[in-house]
Amino acid sequence: MPFRTIAGHRPLLELLARATARGTLPPSLLFAGPSGVGKRLAAVALAQALNCDNLSRFADGLDACGSCKPCTRIAKGVHADVFIVQPGDTGSIKIEQIRDVVDRTGYRPFEGRRRVVIIDDADALGIPAQDAVLKTLEEPPPASVFVLVTDRPDVLLPTVRSRCQRLRFGPLEVGDVAAILVRDHEMSSAEAHAAAAASGGSVGRAIDGSAEDAMEARNAAARVLHGAASSTDPRRRLDGARALVGGGGDRDELSRRLLAMSSILRDIGLLHARADARTLANVDLQSELQSLTRAYDGDRTLRAFAAVDRAIDALERNASPKIVADWLALQL
Numbered sequence: 001m002p003f004r005t006i007a008g009h010r011p012l013l014e015l016l017a018r019a020t021a022r023g024t025l026p027p028s029l030l031f032a033g034p035s036g037v038g039k040r041l042a043a044v045a046l047a048q049a050l051n052c053d054n055l056s057r058f059a060d061g062l063d064a065c066g067s068c069k070p071c072t073r074i075a076k077g078v079h080a081d082v083f084i085v086q087p088g089d090t091g092s093i094k095i096e097q098i099r100d101v102v103d104r105t106g107y108r109p110f111e112g113r114r115r116v117v118i119i120d121d122a123d124a125l126g127i128p129a130q131d132a133v134l135k136t137l138e139e140p141p142p143a144s145v146f147v148l149v150t151d152r153p154d155v156l157l158p159t160v161r162s163r164c165q166r167l168r169f170g171p172l173e174v175g176d177v178a179a180i181l182v183r184d185h186e187m188s189s190a191e192a193h194a195a196a197a198a199s200g201g202s203v204g205r206a207i208d209g210s211a212e213d214a215m216e217a218r219n220a221a222a223r224v225l226h227g228a229a230s231s232t233d234p235r236r237r238l239d240g241a242r243a244l245v246g247g248g249g250d251r252d253e254l255s256r257r258l259l260a261m262s263s264i265l266r267d268i269g270l271l272h273a274r275a276d277a278r279t280l281a282n283v284d285l286q287s288e289l290q291s292l293t294r295a296y297d298g299d300r301t302l303r304a305f306a307a308v309d310r311a312i313d314a315l316e317r318n319a320s321p322k323i324v325a326d327w328l329a330l331q332l
């Protein structure tokens, strides 16, 4: 998957493409950032750009073609010079796995130009394995690049971290997550947008969660906002709270609904600011959003957004779902 096909992270990918073109890539890199945002994909794209037979331009750097023999072999994980080390069944990366790749980096690359060692979930390295990595990073083998990928960089030894140039990957835009879910994960547009809006910018989290739950949460949140928009009667508002908390008073369910409500209110705020419709998290609900925008002016949107934020916070600190929902229903 070449750089140009990866969603988001444009400045980082351009940096890697430029360093590839100029031959200025540091021998060890640390790709840090939330899980499920494309760090490993970027590492594989880098390995392809370093070994592709049919390079093309990307910004002012170089990118792989994605379809030549080396690119295909790297994508399949069978290229003789590109190793991906990852935790086994035990959940940790064993020192033997590290010794094995380090041994193999002692020779010149067999079939490619540059050898690339990708250590995925590098936080799963035990201390002895980290020491072995450190020794290698201190005297990097020629023509080799090490890429450590992790969502918990602070678990690594400071000595390992300081040897690596760190690239910080942030969360993806919600629109990018939705597009990936439709393209690569066979979700419908509605499922993808609901799941993406609840994903915190991580494709991984969007896939782990249930798209059905996310859609249900979004519908419930929109219903409650509509209800609050049409009545100031406190009794009707508290009926809305019951709709929000659901029958079982389930904490996770309320939490999903509050996150969905926060995402809808954010979109209403963006519509008030006349932002580009493509930046909306719930772009598929446009007509619904338009009608809510008429009921919620700018100030009310901000107040409601802040109230939902406080409610999420209270729920995380173990407040009762019913009390949180009742309180919130009167604030909207």
Ligand SMILES: [Zn+2]
Binding pocket: 051, 052, 053, 054, 055, 064, 065, 066, 067, 068, 069, 070, 071, 072
């Ligand atoms: Zn290629």
